[in-house]
Amino acid sequence: MELRHLRYFVAVAEELSFTRAAARLHIGQPPLSHQIQQLESEVGAQLLERSKRWVRLTPAGQLFLEDARRVLALSEQAMQTARRAERGEAGELRVGFTYSTPLTPLFASVVNRYRQQYPGVTLTLHELPTVPQITAIAARELDLGLVRPPEIALPDGISLTALRQDSLALVLPLAHPLAAKKTVSIGDLRDQPLVMYPRTTGTGIYPQIFRLCRAAGFQPSIAMEAGEASTIIGLVAAGCGISILPASFAIIHMAGVCYRTLDDPAAATTLLLAQRKEDHSPLVAAFVAIASAAAAELNEPPKLT
Numbered sequence: 001m002e003l004r005h006l007r008y009f010v011a012v013a014e015e016l017s018f019t020r021a022a023a024r025l026h027i028g029q030p031p032l033s034h035q036i037q038q039l040e041s042e043v044g045a046q047l048l049e050r051s052k053r054w055v056r057l058t059p060a061g062q063l064f065l066e067d068a069r070r071v072l073a074l075s076e077q078a079m080q081t082a083r084r085a086e087r088g089e090a091g092e093l094r095v096g097f098t099y100s101t102p103l104t105p106l107f108a109s110v111v112n113r114y115r116q117q118y119p120g121v122t123l124t125l126h127e128l129p130t131v132p133q134i135t136a137i138a139a140r141e142l143d144l145g146l147v148r149p150p151e152i153a154l155p156d157g158i159s160l161t162a163l164r165q166d167s168l169a170l171v172l173p174l175a176h177p178l179a180a181k182k183t184v185s186i187g188d189l190r191d192q193p194l195v196m197y198p199r200t201t202g203t204g205i206y207p208q209i210f211r212l213c214r215a216a217g218f219q220p221s222i223a224m225e226a227g228e229a230s231t232i233i234g235l236v237a238a239g240c241g242i243s244i245l246p247a248s249f250a251i252i253h254m255a256g257v258c259y260r261t262l263d264d265p266a267a268a269t270t271l272l273l274a275q276r277k278e279d280h281s282p283l284v285a286a287f288v289a290i291a292s293a294a295a296a297e298l299n300e301p302p303k304l305t
Contacts, residue, residue, distance in 0.1 A: 001039070001043075003071075003072065003075055005038065005039040006071055006072055007025070008032055008035050008036060008039070009036060009039055009047065010065065010068050010072065012036060013048070013057055013061065013065045013068075017055055018032055018055065043060075043064065045060040045064070046058050047060055047061035085282070087282055088118065088121070088283050088286040089118055089120050089282075090120045090121060091283050092123075093121055093123050093124070093287060094124045094126065094144075095123065095124070095125055095126070095144045095146065096125075096127075096128045096132075096142045096144070097125060097126070097127060097128075098127075098130055098133070098146060098147055098203070099228070100166075100245070100248045103249060103251050104164065104248045106164055106271065106298050107146070110290055110294045111123070113294060114286070117286070117290065118286060126142065128145075129202035129203045130145075130147040130150050130203055131150055131203075132202050133146075133274060134150055134155065134158060137274055137275065138155040138276070143275070143276075143284055144275050144287060145273070145274040145275075146272070147160070147204070148203065148270065148272065149208070149270055149272065150204050151204050151207040157276055157277050158274060158275070158276060159274070159275060159277045160274050161272060161273045161288070161292070162270050162271075162272055163272060163291060163292070163295040164271045165269075166246045166247055166248055167247045167262070167267060167269075168208075168244050168246060168247065168268060168269060169244070169245060169246070169247040169249070169250055169259040169261065170189075170243075170244055170261075171233055171244070171245055171249070172242040172243075172257070172258060172260065173236060173237065173242075173256055173258075174256055174257065174258050176242065178242070181260060183263040184260050184261070184263065185216075185262070185263050186213060186262060186267065187217070189213065189216075190216070191221065192242055193221055193222075193223030193240070193241035194221060194243060194244070195222075195223060195224045195225070195226065195241040195243045196209065196224075196225055196226075196232070196243065196244075197226070197232070198225045198227060204269065208269065209244050211266075212244075223240055223241035224241060230252065232245065233245075233254050237256040244262070246269055247259070273288065273291055273292075275288065
């Protein structure tokens with residue numbers, strides 16, 4: 001059974017005239033009659049009663065008409081969905097993001113713009129450290145990722161696009177001697193206990209802190225580890241040590257904690273958009289375009305307090 005047979009039948013059933021239905025369908029009346037006969041033969045039931053003056057639906061035809069209309073409506077919906085997907089207006093897009101990303105103005109701008117411009121797309125967001133995101137993108141479990149420099153060799157087929165640069169900030173108790181300084185050098189952190197993410201978390205900042213300290217001539221001293229930035233900041237407030245985090249976390253105002261600028265030019269991190277090189281789907285392309293445009297507009301550094 002073909003969809004055109006259903007369209008022909010619906011036209012005849014609505015017009016109750018082969019002549020009017022043929023004119024509506026822009027085909028000849030004999031071919032239309034032949035198509036309806038083929039349909040009835042395939043269905044195995046008489047759908048229409050005919051005479052030289054009238055056409056009527058049989059009881060089977062009345063029930064068949066309801067289902068035929070539903071099938072045609074679903075087929076039209078399927079075609080519209082496919083066309084919308086081809087334009088990047090339908091489907092699901094899975095995007096990962098690091099812990100610090102939602103605290104940047106870029107994240108809110110990109111997500112809001114995408115949702116407004118593509119309301120038919122299901123945007124699924126996953127909070128993950130950098131390395132697990134890249135692994136998930138390579139495994140096709142994520143489509144895109146907002147990541148920090150991974151400090152690992154990228155899997156084949158993964159590309160990174162820089163969106164914004166964020167400085168790293170020193171997080172320390174207000175009563176700490178270094179809090180009296182407006183800027184602090186990495187060398188000032190020698191023998192200071194650090195509160196950090198665990199190495200196994202897969203964040204890019206862990207190896208970066210070690211690299212900065214080694215460049216300054218010392219090995220960092222880790223006092224405690226915590227998997228959440230808010231926990232790290234809370235541990236700093238409790239006097240368990242100091243920490244280094246992306247400056248976007250300065251938006252978290254916690255009693256007894258302050259943020260200071262690190263004067264080392266290498267104390268910075270980039271927010272990157274990770275994707276598969278061969279993925280040229282409209283869904284991905286639309287998100288990349290919106291993220292790139294928003295990044296070009298929003299480049300103000302966070303204010304430290």
